[in-house]
Amino acid sequence: xxxxxxxxxxxxxxxxxxxxxxxxxxxxxxxxxxxxxxxxxxxxxxxxxxxxxxxxxxxxxxxxxxxxxxxxxxxxxxxxxxxxxxxxxxxxxxxxxxxxxxxxxxxxxxxxxxxxxxxxxxxxxxxxxxxxxxxxxxxxxxxxxxxxxxxxxxxxxxxxxxxxxxxxxxxxxxxxxxxxxxxxxxxxxxxxxxxxxxxxxxxxxxxxxxxxxxxxxxxxxxxxxxxxxxxxxxxxxxxxxxxxxxxxxxxxxxxxxxxxxxxxxxxxxxxxxxxxxxxxxxxxxxxxxxxxxxxxxxxxxxxxxxxxxxxxxxxxxxxxxxxxxxxxxxxxxxxxxxxxxxxxxxxxxxxxxxxxxxxxxx
Numbered sequence: 001x002x003x004x005x006x007x008x009x010x011x012x013x014x015x016x017x018x019x020x021x022x023x024x025x026x027x028x029x030x031x032x033x034x035x036x037x038x039x040x041x042x043x044x045x046x047x048x049x050x051x052x053x054x055x056x057x058x059x060x061x062x063x064x065x066x067x068x069x070x071x072x073x074x075x076x077x078x079x080x081x082x083x084x085x086x087x088x089x090x091x092x093x094x095x096x097x098x099x100x101x102x103x104x105x106x107x108x109x110x111x112x113x114x115x116x117x118x119x120x121x122x123x124x125x126x127x128x129x130x131x132x133x134x135x136x137x138x139x140x141x142x143x144x145x146x147x148x149x150x151x152x153x154x155x156x157x158x159x160x161x162x163x164x165x166x167x168x169x170x171x172x173x174x175x176x177x178x179x180x181x182x183x184x185x186x187x188x189x190x191x192x193x194x195x196x197x198x199x200x201x202x203x204x205x206x207x208x209x210x211x212x213x214x215x216x217x218x219x220x221x222x223x224x225x226x227x228x229x230x231x232x233x234x235x236x237x238x239x240x241x242x243x244x245x246x247x248x249x250x251x252x253x254x255x256x257x258x259x260x261x262x263x264x265x266x267x268x269x270x271x272x273x274x275x276x277x278x279x280x281x282x283x284x285x286x287x288x289x290x291x292x293x294x295x296x297x298x299x300x301x302x303x304x305x306x307x308x309x310x311x312x313x314x315x316x317x318x319x320x321x322x323x324x325x326x327x328x329x330x331x332x333x334x335x336x337x338x339x340x341x342x343x344x345x346x347x348x349x350x351x352x353x354x355x356x357x358x359x360x361x362x
Contacts, residue, residue, distance in 0.1 A: 017044055222243045310360065
């Protein structure tokens with residue numbers, strides 16, 4: 001199907017609008033909508049927060065009567081089911097739009113083509129697939145949760161140019177500069193959950209909250225703590241919801257952590273550790289789309305070995321620390337180079353004095 005230059009421009013605008021919900025729409029997808037009549041925009045909107053009107057409703061309200069006979073550009077197929085809000089497909093039909101262009105089909109099984117079908121049955125011309133890759137990237141976590149039953153896991157690490165994350169004595173603050181740390185907080189803000197391990201909690205006592213950028217919500221903090229060793233005075237237990245995943249059920253310890261404000265779930269594997277895939281599936285069932293992992297080399301290595309890392313967010317500082325310092329991943333030694341893990345670099349840029357690499361398993 002061919003799309004005009006106007007189609008491309010209007011969908012690009014809809015994607016810009018959708019991106020405004022980058023930090024706020026969870027667990028819903030980020031969606032933008034533009035209503036166009038006689039070559040001009042008569043209404044636009046984006047989904048701002050779960051439970052509030054969807055992008056199409058905002059755009060149709062802005063367009064009013066001018067929506068009749070207009071074209072609607074939506075970054076995700078309009079919903080066809082009753083959730084917290086009525087179906088957007090019905091709203092578009094009632095408003096009298098004559099054409100609807102969607103960037104991509106909704107991966108949600110409750111929709112999955114039904115929204116397009118409702119519009120077509122009402123005599124509205126529909127098209128799908130315009131700037132689909134861009135729309136998919138914007139909602140990569142939502143797509144992952146709907147199609148795999150797993151959130152999208154983005155693993156963030158900060159290291160020296162020789163790949164070291166901390167000194168042997170545990171000191172790691174700060175390898176990278178303030179600009180990179182602020183950028184890292186922006187990535188935290190878009191995630192639904194921040195994942196770390198008990199080693200990081202003990203060594204660094206981090207809050208793992210979003211602080212360096214303005215946000216209206218704090219992601220869920222998740223600690224992988226097999227033996228329930230999280231200190232009751234740990235900073236991470238303050239400032240928002242915390243989930244602790246353990247491998248043992250120690251009643252007294254569980255009660256103490258619960259009294260301190262945490263929720264504890266028990267997900268053991270045969271080795272007496274937390275079953276990480278089960279944890280991620282549990283997070284997906286809670287509506288978690290994107291997980292931002294900030295952990296030590298042991299948990300980093302476990303996530304990587306089990307094939308649970310979808311994306312790497314790597315900050316490299318222009319310094320050298322030495323070979324005896326802590327590395328990035330606890331992985332078994334290779335005897336052949338063809339066993340190396342290949343990555344595809346998706347983005348490479350300088351942030352302050354540091355280099356930021358965004359990469360995915362090849």
